[in-house]
Amino acid sequence: MARVLPKKDAVIIGLGWTGSILAQQLTDAGLNVVAIERGPWRDTSTDFNIAYMQDELRYAIRKDLFLKPSTEAMTMRNSASQTALPMRDYGSFLPGDGVGGAGVHWNGHTWRFWESDFQIKTHLTQRYGAAKIKGLQLQDWGPTWAEIEPSFDAFEYLCGVSGKAGNIKGQIQPGGNPFESPRSREYPNPPMKMPYASTLFAEKMRELGFHPFPLPSSNLSRAYVNPLGVRMGECSYCGFCERFACGNYSKASAQTTILPVLMKKPNFELRTECEVLKVNLTPDGKMAKSVTYIDAHGVEVEQPGDMVLICAYALMNVRMMLLSKIGTQYDPVTGNGTVGRNYCYQTSAGARLMFEGKHFNPFIGAGSLGQTIDDFQGDGFDHSKLNFVGGAGISCSVTNGRPITNRPTAPGSPRWGKGWKQATVDGYNNSMGFGSQGSSYPVRENYLDLDPTYTDRHGRPLLRITFDFPDNDVAMSNYLSEQLEKMTKPFNAKYAAVARLRKGWNSVPYQSTHNTGGAIMGNDPKTSALNKYLQSWDVPNVFVIGASAFAHNAGMNPTGTVGALAFWAAEAITTKYIKSPGALVHA
Amino acid sequence: MKISSSGLNRRRLLASAAALPILAATADGRTISGNIPWSPFSGAPPRPVNPLGWYFFTPTEAATVEAIVERLIPADNLSPSGKDCGCAVYIDRQLAGSFGHADRFYTKGPFRVGLPTQGYQGELTPAGRYRLGLQALNDYTNTTYKKDFRALAPEQQDTVLTGLDESKIELKLKPGFTTKNFFELMLQNTMEGFFADPLYGGNKNMAGWKMIGFPGARYDYRDHIEKHNQPYPRGPVSIYGLGG
Numbered sequence: 001m002a003r004v005l006p007k008k009d010a011v012i013i014g015l016g017w018t019g020s021i022l023a024q025q026l027t028d029a030g031l032n033v034v035a036i037e038r039g040p041w042r043d044t045s046t047d048f049n050i051a052y053m054q055d056e057l058r059y060a061i062r063k064d065l066f067l068k069p070s071t072e073a074m075t076m077r078n079s080a081s082q083t084a085l086p087m088r089d090y091g092s093f094l095p096g097d098g099v100g101g102a103g104v105h106w107n108g109h110t111w112r113f114w115e116s117d118f119q120i121k122t123h124l125t126q127r128y129g130a131a132k133i134k135g136l137q138l139q140d141w142g143p144t145w146a147e148i149e150p151s152f153d154a155f156e157y158l159c160g161v162s163g164k165a166g167n168i169k170g171q172i173q174p175g176g177n178p179f180e181s182p183r184s185r186e187y188p189n190p191p192m193k194m195p196y197a198s199t200l201f202a203e204k205m206r207e208l209g210f211h212p213f214p215l216p217s218s219n220l221s222r223a224y225v226n227p228l229g230v231r232m233g234e235c236s237y238c239g240f241c242e243r244f245a246c247g248n249y250s251k252a253s254a255q256t257t258i259l260p261v262l263m264k265k266p267n268f269e270l271r272t273e274c275e276v277l278k279v280n281l282t283p284d285g286k287m288a289k290s291v292t293y294i295d296a297h298g299v300e301v302e303q304p305g306d307m308v309l310i311c312a313y314a315l316m317n318v319r320m321m322l323l324s325k326i327g328t329q330y331d332p333v334t335g336n337g338t339v340g341r342n343y344c345y346q347t348s349a350g351a352r353l354m355f356e357g358k359h360f361n362p363f364i365g366a367g368s369l370g371q372t373i374d375d376f377q378g379d380g381f382d383h384s385k386l387n388f389v390g391g392a393g394i395s396c397s398v399t400n401g402r403p404i405t406n407r408p409t410a411p412g413s414p415r416w417g418k419g420w421k422q423a424t425v426d427g428y429n430n431s432m433g434f435g436s437q438g439s440s441y442p443v444r445e446n447y448l449d450l451d452p453t454y455t456d457r458h459g460r461p462l463l464r465i466t467f468d469f470p471d472n473d474v475a476m477s478n479y480l481s482e483q484l485e486k487m488t489k490p491f492n493a494k495y496a497a498v499a500r501l502r503k504g505w506n507s508v509p510y511q512s513t514h515n516t517g518g519a520i521m522g523n524d525p526k527t528s529a530l531n532k533y534l535q536s537w538d539v540p541n542v543f544v545i546g547a548s549a550f551a552h553n554a555g556m557n558p559t560g561t562v563g564a565l566a567f568w569a570a571e572a573i574t575t576k577y578i579k580s581p582g583a584l585v586h587a
Numbered sequence: 588m589k590i591s592s593s594g595l596n597r598r599r600l601l602a603s604a605a606a607l608p609i610l611a612a613t614a615d616g617r618t619i620s621g622n623i624p625w626s627p628f629s630g631a632p633p634r635p636v637n638p639l640g641w642y643f644f645t646p647t648e649a650a651t652v653e654a655i656v657e658r659l660i661p662a663d664n665l666s667p668s669g670k671d672c673g674c675a676v677y678i679d680r681q682l683a684g685s686f687g688h689a690d691r692f693y694t695k696g697p698f699r700v701g702l703p704t705q706g707y708q709g710e711l712t713p714a715g716r717y718r719l720g721l722q723a724l725n726d727y728t729n730t731t732y733k734k735d736f737r738a739l740a741p742e743q744q745d746t747v748l749t750g751l752d753e754s755k756i757e758l759k760l761k762p763g764f765t766t767k768n769f770f771e772l773m774l775q776n777t778m779e780g781f782f783a784d785p786l787y788g789g790n791k792n793m794a795g796w797k798m799i800g801f802p803g804a805r806y807d808y809r810d811h812i813e814k815h816n817q818p819y820p821r822g823p824v825s826i827y828g829l830g831g
Contacts, residue, residue, distance in 0.1 A: 041619065043623065046629045049630045052804075054805070055804070068692075069693035077702075077705070085705045087705070088706060194812075234809075237809060238806045238807065238808065248806075266621055269620040296617070360816075364812050364819070403801050404782045407799065415774065421661075429818075506703070508706045
């Protein structure tokens with residue numbers, strides 16, 4: 001029998017980016033909030049030590065800050081005809097663990113999805129006709145651009161994003177991204193200092209008639225005090241950023257932007273190393289009444305709450321809903337059910353150039369540092385004569401020269417022995433790359449559910465991922481690779497190699513921790529698990545916040561939009577829900 | 588004296604135990620409210636490995652691995668060999684520790700042979716894979732050349748390693764653990780040893796970093812980022828400021 005604790009106004013599952021934002025906003029509104037976090041407490045001064053954070057083996061290879069598969073694994077298969085097997089080590093993507101979540105070791109790319117993403121079905125149907133998107137489960141997200149824009153602004157000012165606006169209230173700004181949707185004001189901080197490779201890329205792209213701009217970064221170009229009064233430092237371009245925590249208070253995370261304020265509030269409480277097993281519903285299944293968790297001593301505890309906010313990583317949010325029977329499992333055969341629907345990923349390809357006698361100094365880098373063109377992004381270009389929809393940002397970003405992983409050699413070079421050594425020496429400082437990060441659009445057969453065979457350490461079923469790159473996205477990515485091919489020409493490199501995406505998503509090599517969907521927001525309870533405020537249609541005192549709410553994934557890193565959705569949901573809760581608890585949208 | 592001294596120790600112990608929930612609470616799950624927890628010495632710096640002896644490998648295994656890393660990274664004017672840079676010591680320490688025991692990995696059954704997109708599905712830990720793989724490698728060379736791998740001429744060793752790399756040789760291993768898996772594991776771990784911080788036992792004198800011009804555990808490049816296409820002027824440093 002679980003020990004039952006006194007009731008709280010709100011129980012938050014997971015204290016990463018979304019949990020911290022929700023906790024901050026709800027405690028400001030006067031609610032008593034408890035956050036229950038599976039992993040450990042982590043903070044800059046003790047855990048992200050500047051004296052030993054630059055350890056590629058420990059953090060990038062042995063993944064010291066990441067979720068261990070022994071704690072929670074997932075199974076995967078490419079199609080429903082295959083038997084899913086567990087990813088015994090995470091490879092293709094790397095979920096976070098502990099306070100701050102994946103926001104501790106992210107790169108810091110802070111994009112806004114476009115207005116045309118939030119209205120994607122309406123937009124594409126109006127422009128090309130309904131036949132163009134047949135076979136894709138594209139659907140509108142719910143909020144209008146005017147509704148959601150202030151939430152993007154709030155997240156960017158919280159993080160101190162370094163960038164250059166391209167469109168302020170409809171006015172195109174020189175040096176920014178002319179394709180972005182209108183923003184209400186400039187970024188809080190100017191762009192980062194640019195390394196050689198990105199500068200060269202921008203120069204060549206401008207010659208080709210494209211529109212390069214500094215990619216928006218939550219690594220800070222200068223010292224900054226955010227609206228909560230939290231002070232951050234200038235990035236030192238150390239090249240130990242993604243997969244690492246920042247020892248320099250220069251990368252936005254819950255630790256560097258919110259926790260110094262949140263943790264001091266008397267109406268906030270955090271319980272670490274406590275793993276939530278499930279959300280408990282009332283007997284009729286219409287309301288959540290509590291969560292059950294196992295604390296660090298193995299004791300089962302029940303925490304009642306008026307509201308439950310599921311704020312774990314996107315994939316874990318979906319699993320928590322399924323384990324708790326919140327909503328109905330999506331069925332890819334009938335298309336019925338919503339939880340697990342519209343799981344999407346990211347569709348990427350890269351170009352690698354090699355020169356002679358250059359000094360690119362790849363070790364001078366940051367998680368989010370470089371130049372991008374959005375000339376082939378989303379629906380920013382005409383698709384009427386193309387056999388796909390969607391697109392990709394093309395970026396030349398310089399993250400690191402960490403040598404266990406990052407030591408490119410000329411095509412066809414040996415992988416070991418004497419020839420390998422010379423090729424490695426020749427390649428290390430002479431190489432640069434740029435790549436397309438493409439959209440991932442939903443199809444009926446890509447989905448999430450619970451695995452019938454494999455279980456976690458508590459005996460609960462693992463999440464099962466059934467995914468392959470849809471034909472539409474492969475066509476998109478291959479078209480982008482053709483553009484990359486053309487873009488390599490003006491560099492006059494000694495070697496240029498462009499990758500092409502193929503079907504058969506492989507869970508082993510790292511690709512992207514941009515897993516989206518499965519508990520999506522929308523306007524229709526038949527096709528979305530959540531309404532446009534990220535509130536469960538089925539259990540209205542449950543909100544599910546994260547990239548799990550994305551109805552599709554765009555060709556951009558998701559965190560900017562995740563942060564915006566967190567502020568958006570928080571606003572709905574504090575201005576609407578707590579005044580009149582219940583469904584905020586009536587279907 | 589003895590009694591009073593141990594009494595004192597006991598009192599100290601009790602005092603520190605009483606302070607434990609406040610001071611060392613970060614090591615344990617608990618409730619935090621109204622403050623940002625902080626306690627001295629709660630960081631977890633890495634411990635440099637002892638460079639002497641073997642912790643996991645038998646003498647035969649150690650000699651075999653030293654011979655392998657000597658061929659994967661042969662000595663020339665660019666760097667000393669993988670063996671002289673400590674790659675075998677590095678692998679030994681990794682296999683004796685949490686990596687070798689697969690502590691992080693999901694190790695529950697059932698074990699089934701998977702698709703290539705599903706990754707390694709074998710039952711053996713990395714340590715178990717080395718133990719079986721090295722035995723199978725010597726069995727192969729003894730059958731083919733009547734010698735252990737380490738006793739072969741360097742050219743013969745290269746021929747065998749190429750055979751493993753290109754799947755032309757099939758060692759007697761286990762379902763879910765192929766010869767190619769074994770070769771890739773050794774190649775990956777050897778490169779880790781050559782390029783990881785010297786504190787882990789390899790990359791002696793930062794030879795791997797010097798070979799390619801990686802400045803190591805430096806932290807601040809603000810003074811050089813905008814010096815485009817100019818060589819970085821400073822040599823490498825390691826976490827403990829050691830050459831290894």
